[in-house]
Amino acid sequence: TQLLEQSPQFLSIQEGENLTVYCNSSSVFSSLQWYRQEPGEGPVLLVTVVTGGEVKKLKRLTFQFGDARKDSSLHITAAQPGDTGLYLCAGSNSGYALNFGKGTSLLVTP
C-alpha cells in the first residue's frame, strides 16, 4: 500500500485568509487527484494532475504536483465559508484503485 500523508490534519481560519495543505508520499504516482467532501456526502473530484511540476488553477484554488510526482499541494486564496470541508488527496498507479490520504478538515468562519 502506498501511503499518502496529509497535513495539517485540521485547519480553522477566518474568511479572507490564505492557506496551503500538503499531500506527501515516498512513492511515485502516475496521477494524483484532489477531492472535497462535505459531511454526509461522497467526495467530489476537484482536479487531476498527471505531469510532474504541473500547476492547475480552479478559481481561488491552486493545485501543484511535485516534480518527482511524490507530493502535491493545494493553495486556497481568500478562503470563504463555502470552502469548508474535508480535502482529500488520492494517488493512483495501477489505475484500478485510489490510495487516499486521511484528509485535511478545513473550517472557514465568517
Next chain:
Amino acid sequence: KAGVTQTPRYLIKTRGQQVTLSCSPISGHRSVSWYQQTPGQGLQFLFEYFSETQRNKGNFPGRFSGRQFSNSRSEMNVSTLELGDSALYLCASSSDRVYEQYFGPGTRLTVT
C-alpha cells in the same frame, strides 16, 4: 448526466446479520469501485469491478464481497456483520480514465 446513486442511504443492522448495498454508476461508466470510510482509517479501497469482473481487491476479510451486473450496476455484500463494520460505504464510477472517479453520496451503515 445523472450522478452515481447509492441505495439505501442509511441502514441500521444488528451484529451477525448480513447486508447488501447497491450502486448505479454514471451512464457509460463501466468501472465501479467500493470504499469504506471511517473516522480512524479514512477511505479504504474494498474492490473494483469492470465489465462484471473483479479487477482488484483491497485488504478486507472475505465477509466483504461484491458483484457487477451487465448494466454496470454493482452490489456489495457484508456477511456476519461486526460492530467495526459501521462506516460510510462509498461507491465510485469511472470511464476509460480510471483514475478519475466520481463518487456517490454513500450508504451510512450502523451495526448495533
